[in-house]
Amino acid sequence: MASYTASQRYLSTRGGSYNLSFEDVVLKGLASDGGLFIPEEIPSPPSDWASRWQNLPFEELAYEIFSLYVSPAEIPFADLKDIIHRSYSTFRTKDVTPTVTLDKEKNIHLLELFHGPTFAFKDVALQFLGNLFQYFLARRNQGKAGRDREHLTVIGATSGDTGSAAIYGLRGKKDVSVFIMHPSGKVSPIQEAQMTTVMDANVHNLAVDGTFDDCQDFVKALFADPEINKTHRLAAVNSINWARILAQITYYFYSYFNLICQPSFLPASTVRFVVPTGNFGDILAGYFAKRMGLPAEKLVIATNENDILHRFWQSGRYEKKRVHGTAAEGGIPEDGVKAHEDGVKETLSPAMDILVSSNFERLLWFLAYQVYSSESDATEKRRATAGEHVRSWLNDLRSKGGFGVDADILKAAQVDFESERVTDEETLATIKSVFTMTAGHLSHGYILDPHSAIGITAAYRSAERAQSSSTHHISLATAHPAKFSNAVEAALHGESGYSWSEVLPQEMQGLEDKPRRVSHVQKSSGWQGVRKIVIAEVEAERQAAEKAPK
Numbered sequence: 001m002a003s004y005t006a007s008q009r010y011l012s013t014r015g016g017s018y019n020l021s022f023e024d025v026v027l028k029g030l031a032s033d034g035g036l037f038i039p040e041e042i043p044s045p046p047s048d049w050a051s052r053w054q055n056l057p058f059e060e061l062a063y064e065i066f067s068l069y070v071s072p073a074e075i076p077f078a079d080l081k082d083i084i085h086r087s088y089s090t091f092r093t094k095d096v097t098p099t100v101t102l103d104k105e106k107n108i109h110l111l112e113l114f115h116g117p118t119f120a121f122k123d124v125a126l127q128f129l130g131n132l133f134q135y136f137l138a139r140r141n142q143g144k145a146g147r148d149r150e151h152l153t154v155i156g157a158t159s160g161d162t163g164s165a166a167i168y169g170l171r172g173k174k175d176v177s178v179f180i181m182h183p184s185g186k187v188s189p190i191q192e193a194q195m196t197t198v199m200d201a202n203v204h205n206l207a208v209d210g211t212f213d214d215c216q217d218f219v220k221a222l223f224a225d226p227e228i229n230k231t232h233r234l235a236a237v238n239s240i241n242w243a244r245i246l247a248q249i250t251y252y253f254y255s256y257f258n259l260i261c262q263p264s265f266l267p268a269s270t271v272r273f274v275v276p277t278g279n280f281g282d283i284l285a286g287y288f289a290k291r292m293g294l295p296a297e298k299l300v301i302a303t304n305e306n307d308i309l310h311r312f313w314q315s316g317r318y319e320k321k322r323v324h325g326t327a328a329e330g331g332i333p334e335d336g337v338k339a340h341e342d343g344v345k346e347t348l349s350p351a352m353d354i355l356v357s358s359n360f361e362r363l364l365w366f367l368a369y370q371v372y373s374s375e376s377d378a379t380e381k382r383r384a385t386a387g388e389h390v391r392s393w394l395n396d397l398r399s400k401g402g403f404g405v406d407a408d409i410l411k412a413a414q415v416d417f418e419s420e421r422v423t424d425e426e427t428l429a430t431i432k433s434v435f436t437m438t439a440g441h442l443s444h445g446y447i448l449d450p451h452s453a454i455g456i457t458a459a460y461r462s463a464e465r466a467q468s469s470s471t472h473h474i475s476l477a478t479a480h481p482a483k484f485s486n487a488v489e490a491a492l493h494g495e496s497g498y499s500w501s502e503v504l505p506q507e508m509q510g511l512e513d514k515p516r517r518v519s520h521v522q523k524s525s526g527w528q529g530v531r532k533i534v535i536a537e538v539e540a541e542r543q544a545a546e547k548a549p550k
C-alpha cells in the first residue's frame, strides 16, 4: 500500500494547456496547441524505493510507479490495482517482461517485452490504455442509458504492430469502437491475420487499396473534420498518448531489479539500457525512470537507417532527409509532415521506419527547461520559457524541415543518452551471429527479431566503448521473431539447427486460416468514404448495444 499521495497535473510541451488531469490527457491524446502532454513534475519515489521495490512482482511494481503519476482522487488505489491486474494477466509469462542473459562474458542481457497478446512490446502499453479507456467511460456513463452514454471512437492507421496491439487492447471494451486502417496487402501476412481475425463487434478493420500514407492521410482528415467531431468523440492510441509512456516505465525498474540480484552483478557494476527506437516512446520511458532515480549510466538509442535521432546526437541538428520510400507509423496527427514528400527508407525493421520521432518533443521540453532557466526562476516562468523554445523548434521543423539546437542543449542531451545507427546488413549479421553463439550453450539458438537485433548490435558497440567488464547492458527485445519472417529467414535460412516452423509460437499457428472480418475501402472514395463507414458502423454497434438484454 502506497503511503504517499501524489496530486499530479499535466501540461503541454508547447505551453498552451496547464493543470490538466490524468484522465484529460489520456482521453485527449494530443494537446489543443499541437503539443504533447507531460507531467508538471517528474515524481520522486519514496527514499527507500531501492529496497522497498526490489522484490515486488511486476504488477505491484507497476502499481507503485503509476500511483506516483495518477492522483488517488482520480483513480482510487483499489481501482488502479484492478486496472493493472486486468492489463497484465493477459501476458503469457508470470514475469510479464522477463530478462534473459544472452552473453555472459560481455554481460549482455535481453529484456523480453513480447509476451503479450500480439507478441510485440506495444502490448505492455496498449493493454493498459484499453482498460483505462473502459474505466473512464464506465465512470462517465454510470446511470446513463442509450444515447446519453458517452462513446469513444478510436481511429488509427497502421503498417503492422500498432494496429494489432491497439485492436487487442480495445477488443470487447464497452462504449468504445476501434477503426484501424491498413494498406491492403502491404502488411505482413501474420500481422494482417492478427488484426482481421478478431471478431469482436467493436473492432473494425479497414483495408485501403493504397499505401500507409493514404491511410494516415485519412486519419488526419477525420481528426480535422468538424462534422464528425461534432457527433463523435474521436480518440487516438498512437505512441504520443501519455498513458503509453507511463506504462513503459515499469519494465526499466523491473529489469534492473532482476539484474542486480544476479551474481555477475558486482557492487561496482553499472548498467546501460539499449533501446531499438522509432518514435522515441519506449526510450522516453527509460528517461523518466532515470529521472526518477533509476541508476542507469546511459540510455543508448539504437536506430536503423532512418537515423534522424542518431544524426541529432552527433550534430545537434534535427533534420528530415529526402529519400524515397514509404513511411511507417509515425505520429498521427501531431505533425503536418506528409511522409510521401520526404519519405523514409524501408528497412528490415519496419516498426522503426520513421521520418521524425514524435516523442522527442517531450525530451526537448525537459532539456529546454533545464538549460534555459535556473532553479531561482519562478516555476511558471521556467515552464513558459521551455514551451516557447519547443514551439519555435517545432515550427522550424514544419516550415524548414529541421532545426539546430545550442551546444548546451546537445551537451545536456548527451549526459543521459548515446546513439547508434545500425544498417540492414548489420541487423542480419547479428541475428545470425547471436543464433550461432547461443546454440552452443542454450538448448537451441536464440532467434532475435530484426528490431531487437538492432538493439543488440548497438549493445555490443557500446560494450566495446565502455571497455569495462563491470558494465552490464540491458537491451530491449521489442518483438517476437515470428512476426518478421522475411528478416529471420534471410538471416538464418540454411543454418544448422534452424527451422522456421519452430519459430512460430503455438498461438500463431493456423491463424492465417481463421475467418476474417475486414471492410475494403477504395482509395478513390476518399476520407469522406471512410467517414461514412465509421458513422454507419458506430451507429449499428450502438443500436445493437441498446437492443441487447441488460
Ligand SMILES: *Cc1c(COP(=O)(O)O)cnc(C)c1O
Pocket (backbone or CB within 6 Å): 120, 121, 122, 161, 162, 239, 276, 277, 278, 279, 280, 281, 282, 283, 351, 352, 451, 478, 479
Ligand atoms: C514500435 C516499435 C519500436 C519502436 O518503439 P518507439 O517507442 O516508437 O521508439 C521498436 N520495435 C518494435 C517491434 C516496435 O513495434
